[in-house]
Structures are given as structure tokens and as C-alpha cells.
Amino acid sequence: MSSHRRTRTRRPRSGRLRAVASLGAVGFLALGLGAQGTFAFWTDQATVTTGSFSSGTLDITLNGQLAGAANNGGTTTLPSFALSNMVPGESQAIAFPVANNGSVGLTYTVNGSATGGLAPGMQFTVATGTAGNTGTAANGNRTGTCSGGNLASNQVLNGTPSSVVGTARSLAVAAQESICVIARLDPQAANDLQGKTMTASLIFNAKQVGAP
Template sequence: MRTPRTSTRRRRRSGRTRAIISLGAVAVLATGLSVKGTFAFWTDSGTAQTGAFSSGTLDITVNGQLAGQANNGGSTTIASLALGNMVPGESVAGSFPVANAGTVPLTYTLTGTGSGGLAVTNGLQYSVTFGATAANTGSAANGNRTGTCGAVTPTDANTTLLTTAPSTFATNRALAVGASDTVCIIARLNSNAPNALQTLGGTASFLFDSKQVGA
């Protein structure tokens, strides 16, 4: 009678053991499923933007005039550079600023062209000085009116402005932004002017042709 009881207990223990093993297998399978699930990946991004771009302006002014792009290629009159009833050897001087009113550095070339009866050989002659202020002395009554630019005095070697081609007085003079040149011009009636020049008149045009540095 004892032997059957022992056999039943063993069978019960074996059943419990199988149940535990079975649960362990389920746990392993569950863990495998969690490994194969979908993960959320964090992301981030950044953007680099440039600063603002703008073009500069090239703007040369003469005697405080002709500022702005609307006056590009414009002209102004230097009233002090005029003298009537001149006799041979008399002269007049006028000075004025030429400035860079733009936002980029520039260089300029100065040329002159004459017009009228005195703007021919043995007529009006011109000299240009930079950095000097004009001074005028003498009187029409004495026929000795004289214009000077600092220590510079006019001579017969001064330039005659022709109507056919411009004469060059300066090439590629540099002006930084906000900088200026004082330009002094002397106009003189040649001391050897012939009688044929009596009663004649003339004018001159001085062109300040600017461009950006490096052009």
C-alpha cells in the first residue's frame, strides 16, 4: 500500500516542475518580444543664416555740390574762377574741395578742356595745385591782378586748354571714404598774348572722373 503513495507524490512534484519550466519559457518569450519592439529616436537641427548684403556707392562731390546718384555726371560752377578785362600776364585763382561722399574708396583723374577764343595757343593758361588755398592780389586799375596757390606762381609754362582734346592734370588720385582734396586752379592770360586775342572770351571745364579703387 505504501508504494503507490510514493509514486503519486513523485508524479505531483514532476507536474509542478513542468509548470515552473513552462512559466520560465513564457517569460523568455516575452522578453524577446520587448527587444524587437519600436524605439523613439530623439533628433535636433540647427540653421546658420548670413548677415545682410548691400552694395556701396561711388560719389564724388565738387565744391560741396553734386552729391547723390542723381547728380552723377553733373556740373557746377566755380564763381571765383572768373576775371574780366584781362591784360597779358594777369591771372586769377580759385580753390575748392573735391570730396568722397560715397561709401567706398575711389580714385579720380582730373582733365581740363577749353572753349572760346581764349582757349587756344597763346591764350588762357591753367595750373592746378592740390592742398593749397587760392589768394588774389592786385587791381584792374594797375593791370597787375595775380592769383596764387600757396607758393605756386603761374608761368608761361602753364597748360593751355584746347577745344579738341582734354589736358591731364592728375591721374588716379586716391580719396578714402569721407576724405577730400583742396584743388586750387590758376587761370592766366599768357603774357605774350597777341593783339588778335583782344575782346575774346573763353571758359574752361575741369572733369573729375572717379572710379572705385582697383578698377
């Protein structure tokens, strides 16, 4: 009995399959080539600038003097605030403007010091308002007064600066107020203070508003 071997015949690919395969190869090739190319990236830039910044000035003046940064910490003199041949109880007053000449608000306090043998017997009162002086040396009744309320009364000063007006006072920009000072020889001045002299200094300490 003879045997017959079945032969399997491979069917050729259809034209459609070959076309799809060809397109896939072309697509892969195109994709590979495109990944190696270069591209343009657009950019933009914008800038904002500030306006001008500037610092302010803190400037306290006394009696219209000591204006400007060059006079910071300076001293001015009131030559008319003097009295000779005083006897116990006599006094003299003087008033002068304290002004804010700077561009920011300020507060100020006052310290005082004195030198000379008469210092232990002299008393200083600081007030607001205008000054008035009455009496004569011949009568031994010269008296100085201030029209406003007292900020400090009968302060005795010595060689070490001490607080006279400890409660800060405020001055807005361009504002001023009249400060009045009375210097009096203690009515109970000791006999050994005869023939003595003294000079005093009042130090106005200014700070910007809000400073401790």
C-alpha cells in the first residue's frame, strides 16, 4: 500500500499586507529621522522698575538754631538767659521755640546738667507757653513766670546729665511749640552760696516716632 505525503503549500502574501508593512517601515523611518532634527523655541522678556526711594531726616531745632545734619548734636546759647546778683527766691524766665525741621515726625525728652558752685541752690522749671519777668534787682523781687503748664518743676541739676522732662513730647513735620524755662535761686539757699556762679545746659533728645 503506497503512502501519499500531503504537501502544505505556502500562500503568498497578498498585496494589501505588503502595502501595510511597507507603510509601517516608512513611518518608523520618518519618526526616527524627525527625532534627530532641531526646533526653534520662542522667548520673551519683560521688566518692571521701581520708583525712587529716599531716606527721611530727623532734625530738631532750638530757638531757630541747629538746623541740618551738620548740626546734629550741636549746641546753641541763650545769652539773655542770665541773672546777676540774685538773692534767695529770685528767678528769671525765658521762652524759645522747639521745632521739627526734618521730614519725619519726632518725639523728644529733656535732660539737664549744671556746673559751678551755685548749682546746688538753683532750681529749674520747664513749662510751655510764653515767658514773663517782673520786679527789680533793687527790690530783690525779680520773678519769672511761664504762661503754660509745667512739664517739670524745681529741678536741681548737677554735673551728670539727668532727666528733666521724661515724658516724650511729639512734634509733627514742620510743627513747633514754645518751651519756657524758669531759673530760680532756692528761697532756702544756704548762706555759703553767696558770691557763687553756675551755668546750666538743657539737652533735647529727639527720636523718630515709634522708636523705643
